Amino acid sequence: MSRSPRLGRLVLRRLLPDDLTAAIEGDLEEGFVRRLGEGGLRRRVGALGWFWWQVATMPWWSLRRRAARARAGRSHWKPRREAWRWRRLDELLHDLRFAGRGLRRSPGFTVVAALSLGFGIGATTTLFGVIDALDFRPLPFADSGRLVFLGRSCPTCSLRTPLSEAAEWRAHARSYEDVAFWSDSEVFLLDGDVAELTEVGHASPGFLELLGVRPVLGRTFTPEDTVAGAEPVALLSHETWRRRFGGEPSVLGARIEYFVDAGLTRPQAATVIGVLPEDFRLRRERSLWVPLSWRDERRVTSYTEPVGRLRPGVTPAAATTELRGIAEGLATGDPEGSGGRDIAVRPLREVLGLGAGEGRGILFGVTALVLLIAIVNVTGLSISRALSRRGELTVRSALGASRLRLARLLLVEGVSLGLLGGAVGVLVVASSMGAARRWFELEGTGLSPAIDFRLLGFGVAVSVLAGILTALLPSVRTARADHFASLRERSGSGSSGVRGVTSVLLTVQVALALVLLTGAGVLSAEFLKLRYLDLGFDPRGLYEVSLSAMRGPPELREAPEAWRPTVEEVRRNVASVSAVTGVALEHVSAINPAVVRAEGMGGAASSEGRTPSVKAVDASYFATLRTPIIAGRGFTASDRRGEPPVAVVNATAATRFWGERTPSGGGSSWATPRASESG
Amino acid sequence: MTHALTDLEQLILLAVLRIGDDAYGGAVQDLLEARAARTVTLGSLYNALTRLEERGLVESQMGEPTAVRGGKAKRLYRVTGAGREALAETKAVFDRMWAGLPEPGSTA
Numbered sequence: 001m002s003r004s005p006r007l008g009r010l011v012l013r014r015l016l017p018d019d020l021t022a023a024i025e026g027d028l029e030e031g032f033v034r035r036l037g038e039g040g041l042r043r044r045v046g047a048l049g050w051f052w053w054q055v056a057t058m059p060w061w062s063l064r065r066r067a068a069r070a071r072a073g074r075s076h077w078k079p080r081r082e083a084w085r086w087r088r089l090d091e092l093l094h095d096l097r098f099a100g101r102g103l104r105r106s107p108g109f110t111v112v113a114a115l116s117l118g119f120g121i122g123a124t125t126t127l128f129g130v131i132d133a134l135d136f137r138p139l140p141f142a143d144s145g146r147l148v149f150l151g152r153s154c155p156t157c158s159l160r161t162p163l164s165e166a167a168e169w170r171a172h173a174r175s176y177e178d179v180a181f182w183s184d185s186e187v188f189l190l191d192g193d194v195a196e197l198t199e200v201g202h203a204s205p206g207f208l209e210l211l212g213v214r215p216v217l218g219r220t221f222t223p224e225d226t227v228a229g230a231e232p233v234a235l236l237s238h239e240t241w242r243r244r245f246g247g248e249p250s251v252l253g254a255r256i257e258y259f260v261d262a263g264l265t266r267p268q269a270a271t272v273i274g275v276l277p278e279d280f281r282l283r284r285e286r287s288l289w290v291p292l293s294w295r296d297e298r299r300v301t302s303y304t305e306p307v308g309r310l311r312p313g314v315t316p317a318a319a320t321t322e323l324r325g326i327a328e329g330l331a332t333g334d335p336e337g338s339g340g341r342d343i344a345v346r347p348l349r350e351v352l353g354l355g356a357g358e359g360r361g362i363l364f365g366v367t368a369l370v371l372l373i374a375i376v377n378v379t380g381l382s383i384s385r386a387l388s389r390r391g392e393l394t395v396r397s398a399l400g401a402s403r404l405r406l407a408r409l410l411l412v413e414g415v416s417l418g419l420l421g422g423a424v425g426v427l428v429v430a431s432s433m434g435a436a437r438r439w440f441e442l443e444g445t446g447l448s449p450a451i452d453f454r455l456l457g458f459g460v461a462v463s464v465l466a467g468i469l470t471a472l473l474p475s476v477r478t479a480r481a482d483h484f485a486s487l488r489e490r491s492g493s494g495s496s497g498v499r500g501v502t503s504v505l506l507t508v509q510v511a512l513a514l515v516l517l518t519g520a521g522v523l524s525a526e527f528l529k530l531r532y533l534d535l536g537f538d539p540r541g542l543y544e545v546s547l548s549a550m551r552g553p554p555e556l557r558e559a560p561e562a563w564r565p566t567v568e569e570v571r572r573n574v575a576s577v578s579a580v581t582g583v584a585l586e587h588v589s590a591i592n593p594a595v596v597r598a599e600g601m602g603g604a605a606s607s608e609g610r611t612p613s614v615k616a617v618d619a620s621y622f623a624t625l626r627t628p629i630i631a632g633r634g635f636t637a638s639d640r641r642g643e644p645p646v647a648v649v650n651a652t653a654a655t656r657f658w659g660e661r662t663p664s665g666g667g668s669s670w671a672t673p674r675a676s677e678s679g
Numbered sequence: 680m681t682h683a684l685t686d687l688e689q690l691i692l693l694a695v696l697r698i699g700d701d702a703y704g705g706a707v708q709d710l711l712e713a714r715a716a717r718t719v720t721l722g723s724l725y726n727a728l729t730r731l732e733e734r735g736l737v738e739s740q741m742g743e744p745t746a747v748r749g750g751k752a753k754r755l756y757r758v759t760g761a762g763r764e765a766l767a768e769t770k771a772v773f774d775r776m777w778a779g780l781p782e783p784g785s786t787a
Contacts, residue, residue, distance in 0.1 A: 003749060020725060022741070026751030027705035027721055033747060058722035066729045 004032035005048070008055040015060040017067030028054055061093050091405075092412070099413035103420070109385060110420070113378045117421025117466050120371030122428020125459040126436050127364040129429070129449030133442065134357045137454070139349055140279050142212020143309075147348040148316055150179065150306040150323060160303035165330065169306065172326045175319040175345075176308040180207035181292055182282070183304045187268075188259040189287060191244070195259065199284065202292035203235075208276075210309055217241075218252050218274025226293035234270035235289040238278040251275065256288070281446045283352060307348065319345040353447055357440040362527045369520045371466065373513050378417070378470040380509040386410065386474040393478060403478065410475035411468065418467020422459055429459065536650065538626035545574060584624035587616040622648075684769045688736075690715050691727055692766050695737060695756050703742065703753035704728070728756060736762035 009028070013021055028051060035047035103110040138144055150169060152159040161169075163181065170179040181204040188195040205221045208214075215235060225233050234256055236245070245251040257269045270290060292304070310319060320343070327343050386393070393406055401409075433451060442448050449455065547563075547570065567585065575583045619635045621627075630651060639646050684692070694710045695702040708724055711717045731737045742753035758766075 020729070020754070022744075022751045023704060023754030024721060024725060026744075026748035026753060027703065027708070029749040029751060030705050030747055031708070031721075054721045057720040059726050060722075062726055063722075063729060066733060070729075070733065 004029050004051050008051060012055060012058065012060070015058070015064075017064045019067060020063055024058075061090055065090060095409050095412040096416065098409055099416040102413055103416060106385065109381055110417070113381060113417050113470070114420040114424055116374040116377060117371075117418060117463075117470070118424025119428055120367070120374040121418075121421050121425035121459060121462050121466060122432065123367040124364070124371050124462060125425055125429050125455060126432045126449075127360065127367050128458050129433065129451070129455050130357055130360050130436055130440050130442070131364055132454070132458075133447045133449040134353045134360065134440075134445075135349070137447075139352075139447075141348070144348060146177075146310045146312070147211065148308050148310055148319065148345045149348060149351040150308055150319075150343075150345050152342045153344045153346065160305055163302045163304050165327075166304050166306045168330055169323060169326055172329075173308075173319070173322060175310055175314045175322050177311055178206060178210050179306050179308040180204045180210045181304040181306050182207050183292060183302060184286060185260075187288075190257060190259070198288070199286045200258075201282070201286040201289040203289050204292045207292070207307065208235075210307060213277065213280050215274035216277050217249060218272070220274060221291040225291040232268065232270040233273045233291065235274045235276055236272055237276050237280070237285050237287050237289075239285060240287040241275045245272075258288070283446045305351075308345070316345045316347060349447070352445050354445075356442050356445045356447070359527045360440060362523050366520050366523045366527070369516050369523070371462070373516045373520075375466050375469045376509055376512050376516070379473055380506065382410075382414065382470055382474045383477070386478060407475040407478050410478055411471045414469075414471020414475070415464055415467035417470060418463040418465070419460075421466060422463030425459055425463065426456075429455070536627055542625065545570060582620060582624040584621040585618040586621060684765055685727075687717075687719070687723070687727055688731060689766065689769055690717060691724070691731065692736065692758055692762055695758050696763075696766075700755070701753075702756045705753075707756075731762070732756075734761075735759060736765055 032047050032051045151161050183202045187200050189198050205223045208220045254272045255269050622634045694707045737756045739754050739756045742755045744750050744752040
């Protein structure tokens with residue numbers, strides 16, 4: 001093809017005045033063909049670059065205007081609809097250029113206004129991104145609005161249900177098109193010599209179909225995969241497929257080996273039957289998915305988060321009522337069970353987002369207020385700027401510009417300013433989104449905000465709105481103003497009226513900013529209260545290294561004492577890291593005392609049906625966690641085996657067990673030198 | 680009518696004079712690049728040409744369509760008497776300003 005790009009020629013033909021179209025198009029064609037010469041990639045790129053640069057820099061509006069003027073000089077100008085439309089566009093372009101010139105002429109004002117608007121716009125857009133991801137953006141599952149989690153719940157958590165019970169729910173519930181089960185566990189995948197701890201998802205047959213997830217390669221699980229004695233199969237995540245199998249389609253039928261213990265003594269292998277799509281994750285991405293069998297006898301010991309797809313028209317509330325009824329029916333004759341009181345059916349999105357994005361609404365309010373403050377400030381600046389430009393506006397008005405036209409000039413200038421702020425805002429969003437993800441703990445939810453057209457659209461809308469708001473007052477004033485009166489004023493007596501307006505505006509602006517600042521302050525305090533609950537310890541900079549006897553070799557599981565050298569070695573290694581200021585040990589036992597009773601207080605002060613939590617900790621524990629000792633002492637190195645046993649209780653336990661005879665105080669620890677465990 | 684010319688306008692008028700009968704946009708653009716080391720986009724070139732035409736310093740007429748131009752005709756420009764006058768006037772201004780000064784580049 002040796003002709004210049006058709007698109008460029010068509011665009012020009014549309015834009016240029018008739019008497020120049022042919023000449024310019026011909027020049028372009030000629031120049032393009034000559035630059036192309038014999039062809040070849042380099043020449044072609046050069047020719048195309050030249051061509052598009054010529055098209056892009058074509059000042060077609062001014063060529064049109066000049067042509068129209070030439071026509072008007074030659075003949076009577078006939079107002080046609082099209083001409084009128086061009087004139088409107090021409091005027092708008094003129095306004096834009098005027099705005100650009102005006103803003104360039106006062107760079108100080110422009111920079112200050114764009115920066116203050118930009119920070120407000122950026123922060124608001126980031127927060128919108130968080131809220132959108134958690135509350136509005138559709139999940140990457142088919143018809144995700146009808147997907148629900150079934151289970152017991154507390155306000156910030158979701159508890160798993162024994163598979164046996166979940167299977168009963170599935171058998172009896174009528175609210176769902178289908179219910180499927182999933183769960184997860186950890187295994188070690190061998191990567192060369194390194195055993196990598198990774199998460200494995202377990203999915204019942206039909207689970208992926210329920211979510212509308214189709215494998216990019218191969219098939220999903222079928223009921224045959226879960227019968228006893230069936231060949232073990234697995235689905236790979238997209239990432240695992242790419243990393244371990246080089247993204248080769250031949251992966252189907254390959255074997256993948258993993259270990260369920262750190263000692264790598266219990267190997268398991270499965271045949272790869274498929275690869276999952278890249279964007280599939282439930283909270284996290286899991287390297288591997290294996291079938292979850294829920295019909296065999298082992299199911300009694302496994303727990304699951306059942307996922308259901310509601311029938312059209314069924315609400316989560318109605319489904320909850322039904323499920324509670326089923327659970328109560330199952331619970332009769334089982335006094336230990338909690339019945340159905342805390343069972344709920346909740347939208348998938350809500351459960352995935354549990355515990356994340358706390359205070360996002362409040363913080364969004366704060367950022368919106370900050371943006372409003374910025375708008376008020378810029379409005380104030382614009383008004384004083386409009387006042388100082390009264391001379392210029394008066395001259396324009398004297399030259400025949402209508403008041404509306406002048407007002408529009410200022411409005412276009414405001415919108416330009418808003419978009420300039422929006423550009424700054426894009427930088428703010430790009431640099432703050434990572435921090436927002438961490439702050440709102442979105443990483444573990446799989447609901448992460450993305451910087452995409454949706455977010456950009458919001459940002460542009462906010463920018464334009466902010467620009468209009470900053471220009472609204474000045475342009476209304478301009479439209480109302482009597483410019484000839486102002487001219488008289490300039491030439492003659494004082495302008496006390498104008499000065500009065502300025503000072504009133506200034507007062508209003510300061511007052512408004514103060515109100516907004518106070519509001520933002522109050523909201524922030526509310527937010528910080530939510531965020532920084534007194535935990536009784538200082539969570540900042542605390543990290544956990546956990547060792548599990550269950551994963552170790554069998555002999556360690558039998559004799560916990562044998563762990564001591566290993567634990568001591570780990571402790572020494574952690575302490576030797578230069579950034580670590582303190583190390584403490586905590587032993588979490590699988591066996592917890594059922595009842596704690598205070599000596600000399602009779603049976604009255606037991607723990608009243610709640611499970612008390614008892615931990616064994618070392619002498620440096622309280623210092624490392626920065627937990628204050630309200631009364632008595634903490635542990636010392638002399639509190640060892642063979643010495644009288646000691647315990648530290650927290651203030652809640654102290655009040656419950658010893659009542660008013662104990663020194664009471666805020667939520668922390670209280671030491672009693674002599675306490676012994678019972679029960 | 681004022682005859683003050685911008686330097687781009689001067690260069691364009693001189694180019695049109697130099698080229699003679701076949702002075703159209705592409706040719707002027709090439710000459711400016713080759714002889715005056717000025718890279719000018721077609722847009723600003725035509726902008727200046729129409730402005731000059733408006734001021735009566737050049738006039739134009741359509742030429743014959745040719746194949747190499749995709750069957751499009753050239754718009755051929757010619758410098759008018761007023762155009763030559765304006766060029767002469769501008770040159771005279773510069774000459775007056777230079778008169779009595781040493782040649783640039785000489786040491787005096």
